Amino acid sequence: MNIAVAPYRKAAPSGAADSQKTSPTNPLHLRLEGVGKTYVSGQRRVEALKDINLDIYQGEIFGIIGRSGAGKSSLIRTLNRLEDVTTGKVLINDVDIQSLDTNGLVKLRRRIGMIFQHFNLLSSATVFENLALPLKAAGIRDKQRIRQRAQELLRLVGLEGKEDVYPSRLSGGQKQRVGIARALMLDPEILLCDEATSALDPETTQSILSLIKEINKTLKLTVVLITHEMSVISQICDRVAVLEDGALAELGPVWRVFGRPEHEATQALLAPLKPKISDDIAQAISATPADNTSRAIVKFFFDGTAATYLPLGILSQRLGGDLRLLQSGIGRLQGHPQGELLVSLPYQQHELAQRLETINDLVSTVEVLGYAVPANA
Amino acid sequence: MLSQRMLDALWQAFLDTLYMVGVSAAIVWFVGIPLAIILVTTAKGQIFEAPLVNRVLGSIVNGFRATPFIILLVALIPLTRLITGTTIGVWAAVVPITVSATPFFARIAEVSLREVSSGVIEAAQAMGCQKRHIIFNVLLPEALPGIIGGFTITLVAMISASAMAGAIGAGGLGDLAIRYGYQRYDTTVMLAVIAILIAIVAIIQYAGDRYVYLLKNR
Numbered sequence: 001m002n003i004a005v006a007p008y009r010k011a012a013p014s015g016a017a018d019s020q021k022t023s024p025t026n027p028l029h030l031r032l033e034g035v036g037k038t039y040v041s042g043q044r045r046v047e048a049l050k051d052i053n054l055d056i057y058q059g060e061i062f063g064i065i066g067r068s069g070a071g072k073s074s075l076i077r078t079l080n081r082l083e084d085v086t087t088g089k090v091l092i093n094d095v096d097i098q099s100l101d102t103n104g105l106v107k108l109r110r111r112i113g114m115i116f117q118h119f120n121l122l123s124s125a126t127v128f129e130n131l132a133l134p135l136k137a138a139g140i141r142d143k144q145r146i147r148q149r150a151q152e153l154l155r156l157v158g159l160e161g162k163e164d165v166y167p168s169r170l171s172g173g174q175k176q177r178v179g180i181a182r183a184l185m186l187d188p189e190i191l192l193c194d195e196a197t198s199a200l201d202p203e204t205t206q207s208i209l210s211l212i213k214e215i216n217k218t219l220k221l222t223v224v225l226i227t228h229e230m231s232v233i234s235q236i237c238d239r240v241a242v243l244e245d246g247a248l249a250e251l252g253p254v255w256r257v258f259g260r261p262e263h264e265a266t267q268a269l270l271a272p273l274k275p276k277i278s279d280d281i282a283q284a285i286s287a288t289p290a291d292n293t294s295r296a297i298v299k300f301f302f303d304g305t306a307a308t309y310l311p312l313g314i315l316s317q318r319l320g321g322d323l324r325l326l327q328s329g330i331g332r333l334q335g336h337p338q339g340e341l342l343v344s345l346p347y348q349q350h351e352l353a354q355r356l357e358t359i360n361d362l363v364s365t366v367e368v369l370g371y372a373v374p375a376n377a
Numbered sequence: 378m379l380s381q382r383m384l385d386a387l388w389q390a391f392l393d394t395l396y397m398v399g400v401s402a403a404i405v406w407f408v409g410i411p412l413a414i415i416l417v418t419t420a421k422g423q424i425f426e427a428p429l430v431n432r433v434l435g436s437i438v439n440g441f442r443a444t445p446f447i448i449l450l451v452a453l454i455p456l457t458r459l460i461t462g463t464t465i466g467v468w469a470a471v472v473p474i475t476v477s478a479t480p481f482f483a484r485i486a487e488v489s490l491r492e493v494s495s496g497v498i499e500a501a502q503a504m505g506c507q508k509r510h511i512i513f514n515v516l517l518p519e520a521l522p523g524i525i526g527g528f529t530i531t532l533v534a535m536i537s538a539s540a541m542a543g544a545i546g547a548g549g550l551g552d553l554a555i556r557y558g559y560q561r562y563d564t565t566v567m568l569a570v571i572a573i574l575i576a577i578v579a580i581i582q583y584a585g586d587r588y589v590y591l592l593k594n595r
Contacts, residue, residue: 080503110505120500124518124592133514134504166595182504192503 026057029190029222030079034088037074037246048074050247051088061216061223063237063254065230065269071246072226076192079224080112081105092190110138113183113221117195119175121167127154127178128163134185153181157211173204180211184219191215193225197232209236230269234258234333242266255333259303260364275329275340277369284377285370294371295344296352297326303364304336311362318358319345326377342369344377379565386553387569394549394577397467397539401474402532409479409531410524412438413486414512420491424498424508438480446477446538450545470547474538482531489523490516522592529585533578540574550574 037049048071056062066072077083078090081097090097092108100108121130131150140146147163154160157177167175176196183191193212197205213236216223227233233240233254240257242250244265250257261267285297302310310330316323323343330339345355356366379387416438418424419431444452450473454464457472493516501515517524540551550570558567 082499082503106505106507108505109503112503114500114503116496116500118494118496120494120496122497122515122519124521124595133501133506133510136514137501137504137506137510168595186505 026059028055029058029093030054030056030224031091031094032078032088033091035075035078035085035090036087037071037078037083038086048246049078049085050245052248054241054248054251056222056224058222059216059220060238061213061225061236063233063240064224064226064243065228065233065240066226066243067265067269068228070243070265072228072243073194075243076194076224076226079190079192080109080114110134110186111188112190112192113186113188114192114194115176115179115183115196117198119167119172119179119199121175121178121182123167126164126166127159127170130167130178131182131185134182138186149185150181153184156184156215157181171204172200173207176200176204176208177211180208180215184215187219189222191221191223193223193227195227196225198227198229205232206235212236228269230258230273234273234331238334242269253334255304255336255338258333259305259336259338275327277342278327281326281342281372281377284372286372287370289347289371290373292347293374294347295324295374295377296347296371297342297344297369297377298356299367299369300341300343300359300363301365301367302330302338302341304333304338305364306337306362308335308337310337315359315362318362319355322346324377344372347371379569383557383566386557387550387566387573390548390550390553390570391573393467393547394536394539394551397470397474397542397547397549398532398535401471401478401535401539402528404471404475405478405482405531405535406528408475409482410486410517412479412483413490413524414516416483416487417490417516418508418512424511438483441476441480442484444477446473446541447544449473449477450542465546467548470539470542470545470549474535474542477538478531478535481534482527485527485530486520486524489520489527492523493519522589525585525592526589529582529589532581532585536574536577536581 032052032054035049035052036047039046039048052075064072064075074083078085079092081090081100085098092112097105097108122133125133128147128150131153132146135146135149150163151160154162157180159174159177159181162170162174162178167178170178179196191212196212197208200208209232212223212225215221216236225232225237237254239252240250240254241248242257242263242265244263249263249265250261257266258270261270281297289296300315323345325341325343327342328340330337330341332338348355352368356368359366412434415425416431416434419427419434421428421431441449453473453476456476457469458464460472461468463469497515497519498511501511506514539547539549540554543549543551543553543555546552550573554567554570557563558570
């Protein structure tokens with residue numbers, strides 16, 4: 001019943017939006033070389049990270065995703081040495097951060113802002129005092145300057161006039177905005193986001209994500225974020241790394257990983273985003289055609305490698321013109337349309353497989369799900 | 378009713394008690410908090426991790442806390458003489474009261490400090506705070522409500538200890554209650570002392586609770 005699962009083999013298209021943004025033409029910013037992290041507690045050794053190799057370029061939003069316990073928290077913490085690596089190296093601007101002494105490390109951390117799932121604001125301090133802390137810690141005593149900088153950033157994150165409010169009076173989204181402002185106080189070059197939206201409702205998540213994206217653009221920051229939600233990755237990331245069991249399972253531009261997930265872990269993470277075939281169609285499908293008037297139910301999958309558009313007219317022509325759309329789940333990621341189309345076409349014995357062969361260059365995979373009577377499909 | 382002489386004696390005893398507890402409290406605050414900070418920050422995984430220091434200091438604190446105050450009172454007599462040159466009077470009472478209350482307060486403050494979320498400390502580290510910044514700008518302010526609450530409890534315990542110190546001639550309200558109320562069967566004095574003690578404790582507890590409430594509800 002499953003006919004012709006054609007592996008897609010077309011060359012990558014030219015001028016896709018992502019290729020300017022994440023190509024290695026941007027200078028290298030962070031590099032992980034064979035990074036490993038082992039926690040030892042008594043007799044037990046837990047290998048949280050295994051031989052991670054990653055390059056992150058300046059100005060990109062790089063996402064790290066994995067199921068809980070996959071090691072993403074450990075990974076992001078090695079980037080500002082909240083965790084020391086057990087093996088391997090973390091290079092930032094070609095400097096091995098393991099080689100830094102206490103002073104050097106403190107200076108490095110001032111160039112890296114970080115925001116957290118639970119915001120981690122001082123509850124005993126006002127918004128202004130929270131924002132002032134990184135500057136005070138950096139030895140800046142000039143009250144006027146601190147206040148000015150705090151006001152600048154509160155304006156940027158949309159919280160003007162909240163200087164003297166205590167965090168307990170703020171909503172989750174507002175707290176995260178304060179967290180972002182605090183992370184940016186020292187004008188860092190890297191922003192680390194540790195599950196920054198996982199404690200927020202969907203609407204607030206949207207606004208925080210767009211704020212992060214805006215900051216990435218206007219301040220030309222390199223952003224590294226970890227999350228367990230694929231939707232976060234699809235909305236703002238340029239490239240994504242999938243972690244599974246402490247190892248790098250998959251790495252690539254977001255559209256590529258979404259369009260053709262190769263690792264089982266990636267597929268599992270993507271599963272909730274996949275459209276389900278609606279019940280009425282699923283019920284109407286039978287394994288064999290009832291008679292010659294039956295229609296074949298076919299699923300086309302576009303992995304996004306193809307082009308900037310899907311040539312539906314040509315597709316329909318080659319299949320004989322009588323194409324009915326039953327359900328569609330096409331999205332667009334970084335300029336690549338991708339997803340599934342569920343269509344029906346007339347069933348003609350012996351001809352179906354042949355016909356479907358003719359569209360191999362247009363569709364990534366073709367799957368015949370079954371047959372239904374014309375009234376239902 | 379109480380005679381004028383008795384009233385004067387009560388007033389003097391009240392002042393003595395305030396004096397004893399006040400001086401002790403100041404010492405307990407300024408010694409207890411650093412002690413608590415050392416106990417917290419030298420623990421495993423903390424910013425000044427030093428298991429040996431932590432264990433030794435913890436044992437000393439526990440040792441003092443395990444010793445009943447009335448025994449401490451007597452056992453510390455040589456130390457008291459060394460420091461104050463006398464073993465009776467208000468000043469002599471300050472030594473045992475302080476020695477017994479400091480470890481008590483340090484442990485309470487330690488609990489409050491330990492409850493400061495590790496995420497907040499991590500955030501401070503991530504923004505490039507040095508250890509002293511973490512202690513003074515993060516740990517202490519965040520733990521302050523708990524520390525104040527603990528100090529209130531400590532103060533009340535110190536007042537009760539000061540009354541006990543009266544037994545070895547420390548002066549103050551406890552001394553008065555024992556000499557007149559117990560030894561001379563003067564129930565009126567006894568009741569007056571109890572009333573004053575209740576009032577002091579109530580005021581301290583109210584002030585402490587109020588302050589904690591204000592800190593927590595900003």
